[in-house]
Amino acid sequence: MLRVELLTVGDELLLGDTINGNAAWLGQRLAERGVEVTRSVVVGDGLDEIIQAVRDALGRADAVITTGGLGPTSDDLTRDALAKAAGVPLVREGALEHRLRERVAASGAELQPMALRMADVPEGARVLANSAGSAPGLRVELPGGPVYALPGVPYEMRTIMDEIVLPELAERAGLPAVARRTLRTAGVWESVVAARVAEVEEMPGVTLAYLPDPSEVRVRITAAGEDPAALLAEAEGRVRELLGDAVYAEGDESLDRVVHRLLAERSATVATAESLTGGLIGAELTRMPGSSATYAGGVVAYATVLKERLLGVDGSLLAAEGAVHPDVALQMAGGARDRLGADYGLAVTGVAGPEPQDDQPVGTVYIAVAGPGNAFRVTRPRLPVPGSGAESRAVLRRMTVVHALDLLRRVLIGLDAEPAAGDAQKDREESG
The missing domain is CATH 3.40.980.10 (MoaB/Mog-like domain)
Known part of the structure; x- marks a missing residue:
């Protein structure tokens, strides 16, 4: 060797x-x-x-x-x-x-x-x-x-x-020829991904590598042998089958680019309403050149009172339940959609820490999408609390961004809102 x-x-x-x-x-x-x-x-x-x-x-x-x-x-x-x-x-x-x-x-x-x-x-x-x-x-x-x-x-x-x-x-x-492809997943933990595709690692000539980021895992498939392209196709097909709709792209196509592509295919736009992420979703959605074609803009309503003033969240709901509540997320999403003139509204509210808020523990997050025709969807991702302090807060916020973009992706292509990792969710059809 x-x-x-x-x-x-x-x-x-x-x-x-x-x-x-x-x-x-x-x-x-x-x-x-x-x-x-x-x-x-x-x-x-x-x-x-x-x-x-x-x-x-x-x-x-x-x-x-x-x-x-x-x-x-x-x-x-x-x-x-x-x-x-x-x-x-x-x-x-x-x-x-x-x-x-x-x-x-x-x-x-x-x-x-x-x-x-x-x-x-x-x-x-x-x-x-x-x-x-x-x-x-x-x-x-x-x-x-x-x-x-x-x-x-x-x-x-x-x-x-x-x-x-x-x-x-x-x-x-004198090493054999190889073929390689990377699949990108969101909302599924590395251990879950590895367990689901374990059988593929047993295929002769196939090697899998797991490259995790907060709430994302890239699965790199390498095939070596006399016909690596054919072997890669077989292995990739099985990995996709085992991971299902957790796979959102391949290669270098990031989650924000997938969302923009899906919106463009529908001639649609999205607006954001953010609390705990403080504008990070908007920043992610404006990374790509030309993103203004599908991203209308966003509202960072960090203070509870601004959720009512800027997004139209019911004041009595805020008084009774606090800012971290599924219905608050739903109303934030609807407010962003309506007040910024977009087809979809994407909203997040939650507790990034280091202290609990409104009797909600650190790591509690609600993400909501308001779509055309008053269709609403909200989910609570099960986010682990990675330690304490500023680094933990940053990781929680990054995980929330990924889950928010993935929920929008799922809504746009008509998937169940619950990622394979298992989120608590509820869908609502509300009339005007």
Whole structure:
């Protein structure tokens, strides 16, 4: 088995200012392809430290992958370190310089002289094209094996890795061809997803990876063998069957984009009314360029009195039940729809903590959708309380955003409002 060591470069990683997500992603990606990652090392922005770390790694592994230190600033020293380790000078690569000048000119900015450092490469090194950014990757042959130097910017690193490095490593290791697809789910916990699709993991040549975020789980399916495409199709079909309508998209299509697409297909718009999320749903719905075509706007009615003044929630209901109540969520959704002139209203109210509110425990959330024809739907997602303090509050709010967008998705395509994780819900048909 091919053995690879990972070397991530940067003082910010050592000091904890930046989480080392590159190493985690690389480890997962290489493991999927059958490449053994024997060690992962973090080193600061010191020339001698980088050189020694590379030499040590090549004394143990067949190849080394580095990330970081390929930018234009004085502390970007990976290319310098590799040149010194190889005993060669840095040389200016004309084609890289031309590309840099074209990129800067196209952006309308002025080229800074230091940016041309990204066109300097160790003599004899192979340039790895970066279709996602400015700094190219490098492949440098050193005593002991090759070093693949990749940018530290995650998207750029992943692009070069998938397009160039992984196929090359797979060929060198004699690994079988693979096909891969990622399915995205919402409202189902990771353990539930894993339990439901366990039988697929028993399929020869199929590997599943679970990538969880708050209230979302991405399931990455990898198939390897003589006909990986056919095997992938079979495995994906079974995963979709087992997970059902919890699967909302595949690949890079995020939940907000799915909602916008569904609204556009119906020539419809949505307006939001938010309490505990404080505008986070509106922010999510305005991430996509062109979102104004399907997102009308929103009201952040954080104070209880504003739910009545701005959204028309019944004052007697608020006085009797408090702000955290299913009927309050329903009236907020209807108010957002009617007062902002949208086809759908989406509303959330609840308790994000750290203290209970109106005798409701932390984690109590109600989400409602008001649709055309006075059709209303409300659900109470069962959200776990992840600890205490500011971090717990942030996670609860993020989970609420996901559940809210997923409820709207379900309403738009006529699904049951209850996700596979199991929410308490009620649907109401109310006349004007």
